[in-house]
Amino acid sequence: MIRGQCNFSYKIQNAQAAGYDAAIVYALRKKSPLIYMTYPEGANVPAFYVTLETGAYLKEHARGEAGECCIFPLSYAWNKHVEKIIVWGMLLLFVISIPLLFWFARKLYPIDSPRRHRPEQTRQLPRSTVNALPSFVFSSVTSVRCHGRETLCSICLEDYREGENLRVLPCRHEFHSSCVDSWLIRWGTFCPVCRHEIRRSTSNEGNEQVHVSG
Incomplete structure (x- = not known):
């Protein structure tokens, strides 16, 4: 009043x-x-x-x-403001922590997979099997006519030179012997170009030989 x-x-x-x-x-x-x-x-x-x-x-x-x-002291208003910040901060931290926990869990405890437990030799070829694959000496005159039109190695991307030894896979793709031998022994059992499985071809050839000899 x-x-x-x-x-x-x-x-x-x-x-x-x-x-x-x-x-x-x-x-x-x-x-x-x-x-x-x-x-x-x-x-x-x-x-x-x-x-x-x-x-x-x-x-x-x-x-x-x-x-x-209703008029509140400044300290009360400030406390309410701080309280809201704390609540939203904790909520944001909770939302962020969920994917981080999943990420750390996958790092510490990787998910098992059949490929992870495969024996090492199933992803590699024995050197004896690799050495048994056909090879020839490259010649610019005869090789293109007899073996195809490939003039460079798809692994190292270098042109074939006279006198270099090339390896021929069952899928008919050719590579430097040193390049493809290293690939088959260390990295995979398939052709790096068409992914043809080398083990399947070699096993089929072995079965055919046994059948003929029988």
């Missing part, structure tokens, strides 16, 4: 009679000095006298038709 012509006791009595739980009286002019209010007999509601600036602030922030006003 703004300070007017009536005295403070009358204002407090009117506020209590109207059913209010407290009375706040603010000054009529700016920079008005605070004065003591006389408290009337029979008044049970608390009463306060504040400056014009404080009264205007309270009136501006009043909520609802009844004029209730």
